[in-house]
Amino acid sequence: MTETDFIHQLKAQNRASYSKLLEDFQHKVYGTCLSFVPNREDAEDIAQEVFVEVFNSIDKFKQESKLSTWIYRITTNKCLEFIRKKNAKKRFAFLQSLSGNDYNLDKASYFTEINHPGLVLEQKETSEVLFLAINKLPEAQRIVFTLNKIDDKSYKEISEITNRSIGSIESLLFRAKKNLQKTLENFYKNQE
């Protein structure tokens, strides 16, 4: 069956097609959600919302991109929406972040409890520090870094998901690494 036929069946709200869609994408979407939101329960809730959104919005899908790209775009947007909501609740020290010198990687101010099922035990602590540092990045840099370094997506895939050129992806990734280096440097200096 071609992708166009499959999309027609999804538009017709065919139960078997949605079953296949879930079979094909449930682990991938969950993985992407976990890359942005490293908490198994939150990630599962977001993944569920993604499929409900696909179900409700499939009529608006114009097939200008691949179905998988469209699903990952919805996934990224849902995750960012979740992070924005949770961060807004926890932003009590907003003046510190406005000054641009906020290197405090405080677990208590992170938007969720870090509980990623794929974390290797020995790397748990350093991974948590990295997640806290990623949360301090500007949104565009955070998206590109997360999709590339955590979710293991290629530049081409990220470029399709974010509607940006590959050059722009490379530049954002470079800036994200530079900012992470700066944040982590200050964090470890303060620890000593």
Added chain:
Amino acid sequence: MNANKNIQDKIDSTLNALDTLNSVQVSPFFKDKTMQKMFAEKQTISKSWSWFTPQLQLATLVCVVIVNVYAIRQIKSTKYNEAISSFASDYGLSSESEASLFNL
């Protein structure tokens, strides 16, 4: 110098921490739960608005337009204005009666 190298090692190790991430699987009940949620929402939507057919929607729109046209005509009609002014003069609410109050 040594401290700086130590910090850089820690940074490199942190930046590479997620390279060893294990692959993850969603819970075995995820598919069933999601299927149920998707199709339950569809049924709710269709049940709540299923009685409001396009024919009924058009009939409702026509009724609203007729009522509005009738109301506008009533407001504009001279009979309505006459009735209002006679009501106002009966209860001393007309501008003429107000003027006479100030003149007292």
